[in-house]
Each structure stands twice: as structure tokens, then as C-alpha cells.
Amino acid sequence: MDFNKEVFKEKFKNRLDEKYALDVKDATPQELYLTLSSIVRSSYSRYWRKTWKKYMEDGKKQIYYFSIEFLPGRLLMSNLLNMGWLETVRDALKDLDIDLDEIAEVEKDMALGNGGLGRLASAFMDSLASDGLPGNGNGIRYRYGLFKQKFIDGYQIELPNEWLDSGNPWEIRRESKSVTVRLGGKVYLVDRGNYLEPVYEDAQLIKAVPYDTAIVGYKNGTVNTMRLWDAEIPSSEEAKYRTIEQRREVEDLVSVLYPDDSKESGRILRLKQEYFFVSAGIQSIVRHFKKYNKSMNKIGEYIGIHINDTHPAMSVAELMRILVDEEHMSWDDAWKQTVAVMSYTNHTIMAEALEKWPVHIMQQVQPRILQIIQEIDRRFVEEKQGKYARDMIERTRIIKDNQVRMANLSIIGSHSTNGVAKLHTELLKDDVLHDFYVMYPERFNNKTNGITDRRWLQIANPELSKVLDKAIGTEWRQDPTKLQKLLKHQNDNKVLNQIANAKLKNKERLAKFIEKETGIKVSTDAIFDVQIKRLHAYKRQLLKLMHIVKLYLDIKQGKVASDFQPRVFIFGAKAAPSYYYAKAIIKCINEVANMVNNDPEIGDKLKVVFLEDYRVSLAEKIIPAANISEQISLASKEASGTSNMKLMLNGALTVATLDGANIEIKDYVGEDNIFIFGLTKDEVYDYYNNGNYHSYDYYNNHEEIRRVLNAFVDGTIPNCQAEGQEIFDSLTKYNDEYFVLRDFESYVNIQEMVDRTYSNKRHWNQMSLVNIAYGGMFSSDDTIKRYAEDIWNISPLKDEKHG
Ligand code: 26Y
Numbered sequence: 180m181d182f183n184k185e186v187f188k189e190k191f192k193n194r195l196d197e198k199y200a201l202d203v204k205d206a207t208p209q210e211l212y213l214t215l216s217s218i219v220r221s222s223y224s225r226y227w228r229k230t231w232k233k234y235m236e237d238g239k240k241q242i243y244y245f246s247i248e249f250l251p252g253r254l255l256m257s258n259l260l261n262m263g264w265l266e267t268v269r270d271a272l273k274d275l276d277i278d279l280d281e282i283a284e285v286e287k288d289m290a291l292g293n294g295g296l297g298r299l300a301s302a303f304m305d306s307l308a309s310d311g312l313p314g315n316g317n318g319i320r321y322r323y324g325l326f327k328q329k330f331i332d333g334y335q336i337e338l339p340n341e342w343l344d345s346g347n348p349w350e351i352r353r354e355s356k357s358v359t360v361r362l363g364g365k366v367y368l369v370d371r372g373n374y375l376e377p378v379y380e381d382a383q384l385i386k387a388v389p390y391d392t393a394i395v396g397y398k399n400g401t402v403n404t405m406r407l408w409d410a411e412i413p414s415s416e417e418a419k420y421r422t423i424e425q426r427r428e429v430e431d432l433v434s435v436l437y438p439d440d441s442k443e444s445g446r447i448l449r450l451k452q453e454y455f456f457v458s459a460g461i462q463s464i465v466r467h468f469k470k471y472n473k474s475m476n477k478i479g480e481y482i483g484i485h486i487n488d489t490h491p492a493m494s495v496a497e498l499m500r501i502l503v504d505e506e507h508m509s510w511d512d513a514w515k516q517t518v519a520v521m522s523y524t525n526h527t528i529m530a531e532a533l534e535k536w537p538v539h540i541m542q543q544v545q546p547r548i549l550q551i552i553q554e555i556d557r558r559f560v561e562e563k564q565g566k567y568a569r570d571m572i573e574r575t576r577i578i579k580d581n582q583v584r585m586a587n588l589s590i591i592g593s594h595s596t597n598g599v600a601k602l603h604t605e606l607l608k609d610d611v612l613h614d615f616y617v618m619y620p621e622r623f624n625n626k627t628n629g630i631t632d633r634r635w636l637q638i639a640n641p642e643l644s645k646v647l648d649k650a651i652g653t654e655w656r657q658d659p660t661k662l663q664k665l666l667k668h669q670n671d672n673k674v675l676n677q678i679a680n681a682k683l684k685n686k687e688r689l690a691k692f693i694e695k696e697t698g699i700k701v702s703t704d705a706i707f708d709v710q711i712k713r714l715h716a717y718k719r720q721l722l723k724l725m726h727i728v729k730l731y732l733d734i735k736q737g738k739v740a741s742d743f744q745p746r747v748f749i750f751g752a753k754a755a756p757s758y759y760y761a762k763a764i765i766k767c768i769n770e771v772a773n774m775v776n777n778d779p780e781i782g783d784k785l786k787v788v789f790l791e792d793y794r795v796s797l798a799e800k801i802i803p804a805a806n807i808s809e810q811i812s813l814a815s816k817e818a819s820g821t822s823n824m825k826l827m828l829n830g831a832l833t834v835a836t837l838d839g840a841n842i843e844i845k846d847y848v849g850e851d852n853i854f855i856f857g858l859t860k861d862e863v864y865d866y867y868n869n870g871n872y873h874s875y876d877y878y879n880n881h882e883e884i885r886r887v888l889n890a891f892v893d894g895t896i897p898n899c900q901a902e903g904q905e906i907f908d909s910l911t912k913y914n915d916e917y918f919v920l921r922d923f924e925s926y927v928n929i930q931e932m933v934d935r936t937y938s939n940k941r942h943w944n945q946m947s948l949v950n951i952a953y954g955g956m957f958s959s960d961d962t963i964k965r966y967a968e969d970i971w972n973i974s975p976l977k978d979e980k981h982g
Pocket residue numbers: 293294295296297299488526527531532533534599628817818819820821839
């Protein structure tokens with residue numbers, strides 16, 4: 180439509196009338212939200228159609244990003260911004276007495292992921308579209324998103340996240356694009372002369388139905404697709420599903436993200452999910468490809484499939500199955516195409532997160548896929564024999580000790596393996612995947628993660644955005660690297676004050692939110708010290724907690740340093756439901772919070788706020804208000820981290836170990852503009868190699884550590900006897916796996932430096948400015964351009980602005 184404020188107002192009133200037969204003043208926020216989103220959707224739909232047609236006519240290569248998690252958060256604001264409508268719509272609604280921010284709050288987060296990996300997938304979707312690149316998402320439409328977290332008596336309780344209950348205006352069910360996925364049963368190979376035909380017995384057939392969501396590019400007319408699969412009973416199979424249990428089994432397939440894997444049934448379900456979305460995705464890609472292209476022998480030139488962590492690793496075998504079994508290609512030709520199509524990102528070096536599946540489970544879930552993996556493995560061993568030592572082949576082959584090693588399958592079956600930050604990629608090459616690096620050095624590359632400045636600055640922080648527009652113009656909105664122009668203003672008091680003012684306003688807004696949610700009153704004079712990420716031992720929320728307890732005891736014992744600065748500690752974190760240690764940490768944080776917040780002697784000096792249900796939309800409220808960003812994982816353990824990037828972009832200063840992308844952040848801002856502490860990766864590895872870390876000695880020999888740790892077990896921190904003891908034991912008796920005690924002193928020292936620095940406001944604001952300026956270097960638009968050039972070999976369509 181011809182777009183201006185008046186036209187929009189008319190359109191809005193008409194649509195509200197059509198949909199609900201209501202006037203603006205009688206409509207609920209929910210009705211207003213659904214009205215607005217329906218206008219937004221009907222306005223981008225023709226671009227969606229055009230983009231799709233263009234890709235087809237153009238016939239160039241397309242990429243499909245396969246991910247078991249997508250974490251887009253809310254879509255309304257981001258669609259409005261990317262369409263270039265945000266300000267006009269905000270204004271128009273104001274004329275109608277409607278507050279856009281209020282309506283936006285109605286939308287439930289699309290939370291089909293846990294954390295970093297899922298959020299990265301969604302940032303990449305946004306950036307692919309915004310760079311005008313032909314890239315689509317492929318995943319699962321979970322009926323329930325990641326659980327909703329509540330605290331009851333300080334304990335984490337998990338409630339179902341019913342994100343679909345009031346409808347999802349952004350998705351389109353595409354019945355006609357359904358495919359059938361085969362699970363379980365038995366398979367025999369029958370010799371048909373020139374090929375072997377697999378004959379299936381007793382397999383379960385599942386109808387996979389796609390739900391497509393538009394991914395609107397930033398003011399460029401490109402609208403890509405994220406396709407998520409639902410599971411249904413095919414009508415031809417209805418007769419086989421006689422009991423409620425049988426029917427429920429199909430529903431369960433897409434019911435929850437990460438089913439409880441403490442039982443085998445949960446693990447099997449998880450592997451079924453992985454095969455389900457991989458098979459549905461590849462079938463739909465191949466069907467589309469065959470319609471518009473001639474030769475399957477060239478599929479590698481036209482299609483790229485990206486394996487996001489190992490969860491979609493069966494893609495390798497599924498594409499082989501289709502090429503060999505259904506297209507009757509020779510194994511060698513099929514293999515060549517498969518390796519050309521596939522690429523893989525590793526997101527972790529933590530051994531427990533590298534998937535391994537028992538052969539018997541794989542057999543049960545999809546016997547033909549197991550056969551194909553066995554054949555890939557056999558050929559791999561055969562090919563490498565004589566070229567590499569036997570133990571090296573044993574370490575790299577796919578199947579070992581009756582386990583299918585999914586990372587090995589992903590690396591062997593693809594042409595590219597990348598890590599997500601410099602240090603992480605180095606660790607992959609030198610250590611975790613060293614054997615593969617020796618075999619295939621050309622396959623390894625680094626792609627440091629990125630974030631979308633549109634969501635994390637333009638949408639989440641309009642206050643700062645306005646300041647930036649005034650100081651350096653609006654170019655940064657298209658190209659975040661232009662934020663570096665800010666560096667010229669390092670000594671410009673006006674700009675420094677404006678940045679500080681924007682921060683203050685954001686702190687005021689968060690303070691109100693905190694009071695509304697928790698009843699806790701916090702002072703905006705205090706340093707807002709933020710740690711937001713999944714709760715995991717290696718991320719060391721415990722180190723932060725020990726620091727808090729130390730400060731509390733100091734104040735109680737009258738030992739406060741002269742330059743002590745009041746602080747508000749803000750946590751956001753979910754623990755995996757069966758991760759008991761992480762849950763014990765949550766309980767202790769909550770009890771420390773109770774103790775600190777209700778002690779009149781402490782007053783405004785310290786407050787501890789653990790916000791419930793950390794998610795994308797909550798992050799958007801916290802991040803703009805942060806002064807300190809806690810990035811304190813044990814060096815070598817955090818592959819990259821991305822909250823570090825979001826927080827610096829919003830002017831927070833980073834307290835960090837030399838881990839993940841913190842290293843690149845330090846390289847940009849310089850040592851003077853970041854607070855680095857703790858062991859380095861080399862020092863950690865020295866301890867591993869020499870086996871000479873004895874955490875008990877730290878407890879024994881350091882008065883300060885003893886004082887803090889004893890508080891966990893001597894009743895000082897009330898109501899967490901058992902949890903306090905568990906934590907105490909892990910740090911003393913069980914040798915403190917993540918070197919919390921080793922890094923404690925260094926951490927306390929750097930925090931004292933933070934206080935000293937904060938007491939000089941002007942200097943603090945200068946540091947903050949430098950961080951904002953370099954925050955633009957971590958744009959996912961740039962990251963995705965590098966994927967496009969180095970890994971996928973895709974480029975934007977020539978006619979870029981096809982709007
Ligand atoms: C298989 C199962 C145990 C599993 C489930 C979830 C394994 C891994 C994951 C998720 C991993 C994840 O989110 N990794 C994070 O990826 C981010 C994006 O690359 C990184 O920034 C972050 O350091 C890493 O922990």
C-alpha cells in the first residue's frame with residue numbers, strides 16, 4: 180500500500196472493524212496486536228512471493244540452515260523496523276491513543292531454543308534476508324517452546340510454555356508442501372540388477388507439514404523463509420492408529436524441545452526429532468530442486484545445507500539415501516554431491532555436548548540411515564588405511580564402541596567445519612578435532628559469531644539510537660561498522676553526557692520493571708552488574724555469587740573500601756530441568772538475594788535481582804540498562820558467547836576472562852577499555868597436563884575464600900543447607916572442575932578496579948563510548964557475508980532492491 184500515517188490509520192481502523200467489529204477504544208491489546216500483525220503480514224506477502232519467484236527464475240544457489248533450535252523472540256517490532264514502518268506506525272497509533280510498545284508486549288516470544296545456538300540461528304536468518312542472500316531456515320515447530328521458568332521458595336519450577344495458545348499470526352501452514360517421513364521398522368536390500376532397492380517393513384509413516392514464517396530483510400524488499408515442521412498422522416495410516424497412546428506418540432514427536440534425556444525413551448524421542456526435521460527438510464529441498472533443475476548430479480552447485488551443531492548431522496546420510504536409493508546415483512557420485520552440499524558449525528568443546536548415539540538406538544529410529552552411516556564409515560576406514568596410523572583412524576572413524584559419533588559424521592560428510600570465535604577454532608584445530616585438522620586442513624575455518632544490531636540496538640535501545648543519530652548520523656543503522664565514527668567524540672562532553680543520560684533512562688525503565696516483577700526497589704545510582712546466559716557450571720555464575728557474598732560480609736564486618744560503589748546484581752538464567760547442580764546454584768543465588776535485599780544494614784549498597792524466565796524479550800529490557808557485562812567462563816570453555824557482544828554494543832563494560840569472543844572484543848577496544856582477569860587458556864591447559872590443581876589448598880590457605888565458602892554451609896546464608904553443601908563440596912572435595920577458587924582473587928581485584936573506574940564518571944563514559952563504537956564490529960550481517968563467501972558460495976541477486 181501507499182504508505183503514510185493517514186493511510187495507515189484508516190487501514191488499521193478498517194482492519195480492526197473487519198476482524199473484530201470493534202472500534203479502537205473498545206479493543207483489547209491482544210486484538211490490537213493481531214490487527215496490526217495482520218496488516219504487517221499482508222503487506223510483506225507480495226515481497227515474499229516475489230523473492231521466492233526471483234530465486235527460482237535466477238536459478239542460483241540457495242542455502243538451507245538446518246537447526247534444532249530457533250530463537251527469534253518477538254517478531255512484530257522487528258518486522259516493522261525491517262519494513263521501514265516502525266516510526267510511522269508508532270506515530271499513527273499514538274494519534275489513535277495506542278501505545279505501540281504496549282501492544283508489542285502482548286506477543287509471546289517464539290522460544291524454540293535454549294540459548295546461544297538458537298539465537299545465533301535466528302540472527303543469521305535476519306542477516307541472510309537483510310544481506311539479500313538466498314537463505315532459508317529448516318527446523319521443528321515445537322508445540323511447547325522452552326519451559327517457562329518460575330521461582331517458588333527460590334527453586335526453579337518449569338511450566339509449559341504455551342506460545343501457540345493465542346494463535347501465531349506470522350506462520351502459514353502449507354499443507355500442499357507436506358512430505359512423508361519414515362521412522363523405525365526393518366529394512367532389506369533387494370538386488371535390482373543395477374541398484375539395490377531397500378524394502379521397508381513395519382515402518383511408521385509420519386506426515387510432516389511445514390509452517391512457513393517470513394523473514395523480512397532490512398529495507399531491501401527481500402523476504403526469506405523459515406520453515407518449521409509439524410508432525411501429523413497421514414490419512415492413509417489412520418487405521419493403524421487405534422489408541423490414544425499411539426496417536427500421542429505422533430504428537431510427542433514435535434511436542435517439546437529437548438525431551439527429558441535422563442531416560443532412554445526421552446533420548447530415542449530426541450533422535451527421532453532430529454531425523455524427522457532433517458528428512459522432511461531434505462525431501463522438500465530435493466522435490467523443489469527436481470522441479471526446477473535438470474540434473475541431480477549438480478545438486479552441489481545449487482543447494483547448500485548447513486548443519487548447525489551436530490543435531491542435524493543425519494542430513495549427510497539422508498541426502499545419500501535419497502541420491503542412492505531414490506535417484507539411483509552411484510555411491511561415489513552421490514558422495515561427491517553430498518560433501519559439496521553440506522557444511523558444519525561446531526558450537527562447543529564440552530565433551531558432554533558432542534552427541535554420540537548408540538547403534539541400537541539409531542537402528543531403532545531409522546535402520547536405513549544406520550546402514551548408510553555404516554557404509555560411510557566402512558569406506559572412510561578403507562580410504563584412510565595406509566595413509567594414517569591405525570589409532571588415528573580409530574579416533575576419527577564414525578562408529579566406535581557401538582556409538583555413532585555425530586561430529587565425526589558431520590566433518591567427514593561436509594566440505595567445511597567452522598568454529599565460532601578465534602580461540603574456539605584454534606582449540607578445535609589443535610586439540611578437540613586435531614586429527615581431522617591433519618586429515619582435512621582445508622576444511623577448517625573460523626567464523627566469529629555476530630548479533631543483529633537491529634534488534635539489540637535499534638529496537639531494544641531507542642534512547643541510545645537517538646543519541647547516535649545525532650552524533651554520527653544514521654548510516655550505522657545500515658552498516659553497524661560505521662559506529663566507529665563515534666570514536667571521534669571520545670572527548671566530546673556533550674556526546675558523553677548524552678550517552679550517560681540514555682543509560683540512565685534505560686536504568687530507570689529497568690528499575691521500574693524490577694519493582695513491578697519482584698517488589699525490589701533498586702537505585703539507579705548503583706552499578707547495574709549483569710550476568711545473563713544459561714546456568715552452567717563452566718559459565719561460573721558461582722564466581723559472581725561468591726563475589727556478592729564477599730561484599731556482603733565486608734559490609735557487615737565494616738570492611739568496605741573507600742571507593743566502594745553500590746551495585747545491583749542482575750541475573751537471568753535457566754537451568755536444564757535435569758541439571759541438579761545448576762538448580763542448586765539458582766536456589767543459592769535466590770537465598771543470597773533474600774538475605775542481602777532484606778538486610779537494613781545493606782540498604783542500597785547491594786541488591787541482588789534474579790529475574791524469572793530469561794528469554795529474548797527480557798534480554799531486550801535488561802541489556803540497554805547494563806553498566807557491567809559479566810563474561811567470566813573458565814578460559815577455553817565458552818565457544819564464543821554472544822551476550823558479550825550485545826552488552827558492549829549497549830555501552831556496558833565487560834568483565835571477562837580471555838575466553839571465546841571476549842578475546843576479539845579485547846582486541847578491538849584495547850586493554851584499557853575492558854576488565855580482564857583470570858587464568859588464560861594456556862594456564863588452564865597446563866593445570867590439565869600437570870594435574871596440579873588442588874582446590875582444597877585454596878580453601879585452606881586463603882582466609883578470604885574460607886570466609887566466603889563457609890557462609891554457604893554455616894547457616895549464614897539461610898534456607899539452602901543442602902544446596903550450599905553441594906556447592907561447597909564441589910569446590911573443595913571434588914576439586915572445583917572450573918577453577919572458581921583459583922580465579923577468585925583475581926576476580927575480586929578486577930571488581931575493585933571496576934569500582935575505582937566508576938568513581939570517575941567521565942572516564943567511565945569514555946570507555947562506554949569506545950565499547951559502543953566497536954560493538955558494530957560484531958554484526959551478524961558481516962558474519963553471514965563471510966559464511967556466504969567462504970563456505971556457501973552464494974551471493975545476493977543482482978537486482979537487489981526488488982521491492
Ligand atoms: C546435544 C545436547 C547436549 C546439546 C544441546 C544444546 C548440545 C548443545 C546445545 C547448545 C549449545 C549452545 O547453545 N552453544 C552456544 O552456542 C553459541 C553460538 O555459537 C556460543 O556463542 C556459545 O558459546 C555456545 O555455548
